[in-house]
Amino acid sequence: MGVPTLEEVARAAGVSRATASRVVNGSPTVGIDVRQSVERAIAQLGYVPNRAARSLVTRRNDSVGVVIAEPTGRIFGDPFFLEVLRGISAALGSRQIQLVLVMSQSLDEERRAERYLTGGHVDGVILFSLHGDDPLPAHLQSHGIPVVVGGEPPRGARVSYVDNDNHGGAVAAVRHLIDQGRTQIATITGPWDMPAGVTRLLAYREALRAAGVAHDPDLEEGGGFTREGGRHAMEVLLGRCPDIDGVFAASDLMAAGALSTLHAAGRRVPEDVAVVGFDDSILALSTQPPLSSVRQSMEVMGRELVSVLLQAIDARDPLVRRVVLGTELIVRQSSGGPPTGKS
Amino acid sequence: MGVPTLEEVARAAGVSRATASRVVNGSPTVGIDVRQSVERAIAQLGYVPNRAARSLVTRRNDSVGVVIAEPTGRIFGDPFFLEVLRGISAALGSRQIQLVLVMSQSLDEERRAERYLTGGHVDGVILFSLHGDDPLPAHLQSHGIPVVVGGEPPRGARVSYVDNDNHGGAVAAVRHLIDQGRTQIATITGPWDMPAGVTRLLAYREALRAAGVAHDPDLEEGGGFTREGGRHAMEVLLGRCPDIDGVFAASDLMAAGALSTLHAAGRRVPEDVAVVGFDDSILALSTQPPLSSVRQSMEVMGRELVSVLLQAIDARDPLVRRVVLGTELIVRQSSGGPPTGKS
């Protein structure tokens, strides 16, 4: 009794265990009648293959590790991840692959995660929220584990990744501010060691340059991708350049912080200062006024990550794949959009 | 070559495979000297036990399924889950147990998830965001799988759960509004089929009754735990009772929606209407003004869920355990708190 085994299925169907196994695994070399009787037995007994036994011989785990490593805790407030996870989960589930979630906040946890991942317990790894010099992808690769990074990978790493078009999105945001007639456009940037932040900053500069605006370092201030950082950066910017009339914040969270500073300083948004964020997160709709932002589909990113990873696992090739997903600027009140801009 | 096996460890240490296994599993019946030489071999070879092989014989997976089932997609914007996941992940990781994440949105996915979970692939299951009549916990239990529910379980289900003190939190919120001198206190409720929503509504009524206020159904309106629902509910309430001066929303998301209605209607918050939400989510700090809310520690909930589940798995008893975690009212500007209420 208990859980039925392949052996019992085979007996019930009057075939050998080998043949039953072939049916379960969809081998084409099985007679149609034999196949059917095995399938009937499977249905009748409610047979489910034992993963452990299968793994033991196939040397595959049919599981993928998803690592969210963020020692600073910075990212954890971000609903962003849930969406990516959903995309990953959907793509993996339809292929009968387990999603093993590994979150590490402390260095201790990170070490344990690394030991686990290199222990051969997963067939591949999806990595998130890396910093510029994170050795994890290279380390995993050196153990022969297929890896794909969500977002920009550490500089110089030869690793596959799927990223949103940070550059294109940021350029669109800044160009939009220019189109609105803004001439003193500041930016609040992410941390220097996070590639996405750097890319968005470079795109900001490029968009201004393309519009013939001279580069002014006084208009750039770091906000560390936090709300408090955004609030503070806005104060600094306002102190340095009181005539700012446009702000591109590299994340919605920082934009929300900037808004409260502007509010406190008596600046009207968007009349006095137009603000655009990045992420089009849930926050964008709850700020006052609603925040223009650059949208990226996190769910699509999740699916794409799985697709790239499975290719690497199946092909067992070290080919580096890079996928860049398009972004879209959503204009709301904070930069002159219509008042009831639902979305 | 490749990954070292127990056999190789044993050979290197000059003992039998059985003894090596005992050392790996911390059996006390091993001579101190033998133990040490095995440990040396393990370190030298970088041995890591093969989970599949172990599972096959122990009949344990050393993995726990975490199910987020939300066909409506309602909950997915909620950063809340990430925090719970962190708590679960931390508690599980320190015990070397895998966190297998299962998200299901469509009925199809839900069915697949159920098949997976009953297939003996996990040692136990943590369930979230159940509706009042969800048969999943009972179904899993009938397969002999230990289950614990995060939040209130479906009515009448004999299943262990860990929940925040929704009742106490809601009572505190309403009492606070009363203490502020509010006399026309409305509530925006969650959906009727979600226990947490119902509990918060009942607590609202009880707190008013305790204060000697007569029950007025006109002051209650459903908001479905969504922002849009909150916005609409506030319109309805204002239409029915223009003299409302306090609102208890059963979630921050609905409170945020209510705030925009109040804003559009020209009501000042908190001067004209004081508002309190529930969850103390990331939203509470980004609304204008910042939102008073009932805080619950989601990370603690995660740890507690693991603790209860592991007890059930180890004990193999059908004992039903109920854990209720305390909540705390955080007062911010939306109900008369100080202007710069950081937190």
Added chain:
DNA sequence: CTGAAAGCGCTTACAG
């Protein structure tokens, strides 16, 4: 305290 041996449930060359 230690070892020889059986067995967990499956897949997969190898024959036929």
Added chain:
DNA sequence: CTGAAAGCGCTTACAG
């Protein structure tokens, strides 16, 4: 197209 047999890496009574 099908079956007999070996073997994946581990744990655990059972002896001693």
